[in-house]
Amino acid sequence: MPRKPKDRLLKIAPVGELKNHQSKKFMIQRADRQTEAFLIQKDGRHYAYLNLCRHWTVGLDFDGNEFFSEDGEWLVCKNHGAVYNPVTGGCEGGPCGGAPLYRVPLVEKEGFIYADVENVDWVES
Ligand code: FES
Numbered sequence: 001m002p003r004k005p006k007d008r009l010l011k012i013a014p015v016g017e018l019k020n021h022q023s024k025k026f027m028i029q030r031a032d033r034q035t036e037a038f039l040i041q042k043d044g045r046h047y048a049y050l051n052l053c054r055h056w057t058v059g060l061d062f063d064g065n066e067f068f069s070e071d072g073e074w075l076v077c078k079n080h081g082a083v084y085n086p087v088t089g090g091c092e093g094g095p096c097g098g099a100p101l102y103r104v105p106l107v108e109k110e111g112f113i114y115a116d117v118e119n120v121d122w123v124e125s
Helices: none
Strands: 009-014 021-030 032-042 046-049 092-093 105-111 112-116
Touching: 009 021, 009 105, 032 112, 046 105
Parallel strands: none
Antiparallel strands: 009 112, 021 032, 032 046, 105 112
């Protein structure tokens, strides 16, 4: 069934829920499956990505909802240590081989953060 226009935005969290370097996981419904994603806050700004490493197609966090390095500067895959830039999603080191995380565009509206699910950079694997 085609999505209605109002389904484009998926409410994730109220603005202010996440503190610096905190994260919140959420599920995005696709036509044939659900895909996990995560919202992060860094230095007062929010970013979101699919929870899929670019080394293997598995979650970065071992289900622990911990994505940041100890110093809060990087997103780190707990599997083999791939390192991503939290602002751009770019691969900065480790076995991700230069491939960035899949970005989930965000919209901030009326005090809430929404995922723009129609414009997610979907992985097709
Ligand atoms: S699965 Fe992420 S570094 Fe290997």
